[in-house]
Structures are given as C-alpha cells and as structure tokens.
C-alpha cells in the first residue's frame with residue numbers, strides 16, 4: 001500500500017454492449033460484481049479509492065462496496081467521470097491510478113508494476129499488449145486509408161498511472177477520451193508503456209464475460225476417474241514360504257505361490273489405479289514373466305504404479321482395498337497395513353478392510369487369499 005496513491009475506478013457506464021439489465025459494473029462474475037473485483041485488485045496498492053457510479057445507482061454501489069471506497073456520481077462521458085473523481089482527490093496524493101471497472105480481473109501485480117514506474121520518476125505509465133491482428137485505419141466511406149506497421153502497435157489497458165498534477169492538467173480541457181493517456185500525450189508528456197496482461201481484458205460483451213470466467217476458473221474440466229482391481233493367490237505347499245500381505249510380512253503364516261511376493265492387496269490396488277487411469281493392468285505394465293519383477297515386493301509395484309499414474313497427470317484421491325480369506329486376521333494390524341500401503345503410494349489416502357466368506361469358495365475353504373480394490377483419481 002502506498003500512502004500517496006489514489007485510485008479512480010470508472011464504473012459509471014451503462015454497459016450497453018453487454019446488454020444486461022443492470023449497469024455493467026454491477027454484473028456478477030463468479031462470486032462478485034465486476035466493480036468488487038476491480039476494487040479488490042487495487043485496494044492493496046492505493047490508500048484512497050474513488051468509484052464512479054451511474055446516476056441512480058450510487059447507494060447500490062455503496063451497499064456492496066462498504067466504507068473502503070468513496071462512491072461518487074459519474075458523468076455522461078468516461079472523461080467526465082474521471083474529471084469529477086479527480087476533484088475528490090486531496091493534495092496529499094501524488095500518484096493516481098485510473099482503472100476501468102470493466103477490466104475487473106486485472107491483477108494487483110499489474111497495478112503495482114504501474115505504480116513502481118511512477119515511484120521511479122515516470123509521469124505517465126500504461127500497460128499494453130502486442131497486437132496479433134493487422135490494424136487498418138479506415139475512412140468514413142469504408143475504404144482503407146492506411147496500414148500502420150503492426151510491430152509498433154500496442155493494445156492499451158488499465159490501470160494507467162499518472163502523476164496527479166499531470167493528470168489534472170490533462171483533464172483541464174473538456175476533451176473526451178476512452179484513454180486517459182491520450183489526454184496526457186496531448187499536453188506533451190512522455191507516456192511509458194509496460195507489459196500488460198491477458199487477464200486485464202476489457203469485459204465488453206457476453207463472450208468477454210465467459211472468457212473472464214474461464215481465466216478465473218481454469219480447472220472446471222477436472223477429470224474424476226474410478227478404477228477397480230482384484231487379485232488371488234493360492235497358499236503354497238511350501239510351508240517355509242513367507243506371507244506378504246498389504247505391504248507387511250506376517251510371521252507364522254504360510255505364504256502364497258506367485259511370480260512376485262504374492263501380495264494380493266497391493267496387486268489389487270495397482271490394478272485399480274492402472275484401471276482408473278486407463279493404463280492397462282499389472283500384467284501389461286510389469287509383465288508377469290519379466291525377470292525384473294521376479295519376487296518384486298508389493299511396495300515396489302505400488303511405487304512404480306504411483307509413478308505411472310502421476311506421469312499420466314493424475315493425483316490419487318483415495319484407494320480402498322478389501323482382503324478376502326480366513327487368515328491372517330487383519331484387524332489387529334490394520335493401522336500398520338494402511339501405513340505401509342500409503343507410504344508406498346506417496347502418502348495417498350488408503351483404507352483396508354477384510355472379510356471371510358462363510359466357508360464358501362477357495363478362500364472359505366482356506367486354499368488361498370484374494371483382494372478387491374477401488375481407486376479414485378483426479379486430473380492434476
């Protein structure tokens with residue numbers, strides 16, 4: 001905040017081209033009106049903010065903007081509005097930023113950049129963008145008069161910054177201008193051009209409003225995907241084989257047969273994650289006969305799966321796995337299992353549950369273990 005800086009926000013226009021049933025500055029963009037957006041952008045920079053309102057709407061402006069700004073009645077033309085506002089700025093202010101409420105989402109950073117140049121000694125500073133279209137000067141009969149060299153042209157934005165005395169002098173004539181800098185140029189002051197920004201677009205038509213919405217909400221097309229995976233392994237006839245399940249070693253339990261460590265819970269989660277991201281499955285990613293994965297731990301496969309899903313642009317929202325079998329009893333080690341699986345997935349949210357099957361099927365008959373998992377992932 002600069003104590004010597006005042007800002008004028010021009011909001012007295014009707015917004016004819018936008019075609020709303022309210023003045024343009026009162027039209028809503030997502031969560032607040034255009035004039036509220038503009039005030040929010042300049043409030044961190046300017047000590048005094050004067051907002052020009054269309055006649056008849058002053059109280060409405062005061063109601064939504066509160067005490068942080070001074071609302072005055074604007075004039076017929078934009079220049080009239082600025083002139084009236086200038087009369088309300090005391091001699092303690094050295095710099096004035098003039099901004100259009102219509103450029104509602106220009107950033108605070110842009111205003112700071114303009115102000116920094118004024119503090120640096122410039123008398124007039126305007127943000128601008130290069131133009132992409134070739135611009136023609138056209139006469140009243142509809143014929144081209146001239147084609148200015150495009151590389152020398154700029155599309156000018158607001159907030160524009162001025163030394164207060166220069167701006168007051170420039171506005172002492174009754175000229176109209178859609179751009180304050182033009183009046184300042186006319187009295188022979190050098191105007192410094194700095195880099196503008198896309199988001200300082202002037203909201204004029206309905207499609208501009210849509211574009212501003214898109215700039216503020218870039219992630220509306222976030223993808224949410226769900227995936228499913230299952231796995232099963234038979235208990236080994238080799239009583240010395242160790243049991244790995246849910247990322248843990250289970251002492252005193254007989255292990256399962258398999259190319260890897262046979263961790264059904266980890267494998268079901270890998271398949272669920274790969275399925276959610278539409279990246280195939282365990283076999284197509286890690287090759288069931290690939291020697292590289294012989295004896296691979298569940299944690300290794302989970303970590304590699306995490307990397308693949310992450311590289312594909314997704315973040316894990318949560319995974320849930322249910323282990324099906326008579327033993328081991330999962331309950332007493334549930335927290336440990338959750339911690340181990342979560343760690344292998346870069347601290348993703350994991351839940352672990354278990355069930356027996358009332359003596360039915362190969363799990364109920366104690367022949368093996370299975371697991372089923374779901375995963376929810378969202379685009380980053």
Ligand code: CTP
Nearest residue numbers: 010011012013014015016017076077078101102
């Ligand atoms: N403005 C103003 N006083 C006026 C006319 C315009 O304060 N007498 C303000 C508008 O509120 C707007 C800015 O100047 O924030 C730029 O003008 P523009 O985008 O043309 O807005 P409107 O004049 O409201 O729109 P339209 O030309 O479509 O009617």
Ligand code: MG
Nearest residue numbers: 013014015016
């Ligand atoms: Mg206008």
